[in-house]
Amino acid sequence: MSEKRIALVTGANKGIGFETARMLGREGMTVLVGARAAERGEPAAGVLADEGIDARFVQLDVTDEESVRAAAKWVEAEFGRLDVLVNNAGIMPPESSVSPSEVPIAALRATYETNVFGVVTVTNAFLPLLRRADAARIVNVSSELGSLTLLSDPESAFYPFNLLAYNSSKSALNGVTLAYAKELADTGIKVNAANPGYTATDINMHSGPQTVEEGAGYVVPLALLPEDGPSGGFFTGTEPLPW
Template structure:
């Protein structure tokens, strides 16, 4: 049975991603900052007959939490097939380039960028034990520098400075990570789940959580002939599914 660790998975897109991967036969480690909330989410999934799941306490902002999660997971499995870096924050609003305090930038980057790096590096040795390891970095269409510079883009006016910068940085890291792992079985990709109705945006998005999660799952399930180092976005590129960086 293949295994997957999903960060920020106790609700919304992360939880639905767990549900869909459980339905695909994966064993899911449900990463969450609050273990009690993780246990509640696991209980919800188990009530649906999806029982190959357990919570893992992990806070991507805290080095010791990541190390503890790695030790715990290492005691449960010697192989991790998929890592989905889903945990992310928007930061306080409004966010402008000139008026947003540097502490907001640091806070958002800590989770959306540095946290992803720390989690990825911590679990890399378990991923390397998989014959077909997959890393999925959940990003945002707002992180596309090409589109952010295009006045014709439908979201051109949406520019939360710290969030945009953090996701652009995450995209850059994804490119470099995929390059570093290019001669291995790894597939490393960034996925924009789309503008989805979640707590993250006060349910203002038009997309549904199941559709958003399906985009993440698709990247997690890529076969050996699948692409790596891509920025998938059905929202920004409905014809090709691949967004410009």
């Protein structure tokens, strides 16, 4: 069994996921670059390896249970456990960026398949390996737009962003986070939702004012929480956000 801590990041071939993997690698972890396609995941892992990071590509499509199970079996065979799981993979189909009453049901379903059901699928598959670690951490990458408090406040900067599929999927993800934190409360596993902020990525056509380094910088602290750190919370870095 590896002495180094092992971290898996889904959707890690680009954007916040890639930068999160890089930062965890710089902390001395072996980082598993989860990506749907080898032609994207392998080069991403190669870039990290060239920087001296112990990075491996793992084929993982969060919407495909067989793919997730195969990835979990591979990690078990290679490392025997998992110390950090960052559920980063997320989508916002362009056709869902319309008025709520105009969102195609297919786009809503696709959003939930990745942003919610995919997180549950991956977490359940890797939970036995996380239980084998001394102090595992699960970080679900959420968004301010999942905060019902902020979305319902007319004075909030987020109030105008009325994105039915994306926003509600992140609210659901926050609920998923809390449910796992409660289930695992008597273990050493901590489960939290991270808000990376409005970051320039493909999901928003690079319109966000933050860099991916800044966004990942709000995710990584939750993967590195000490023993007395929180669980079952929603944070920007270590600053709590309202549900």
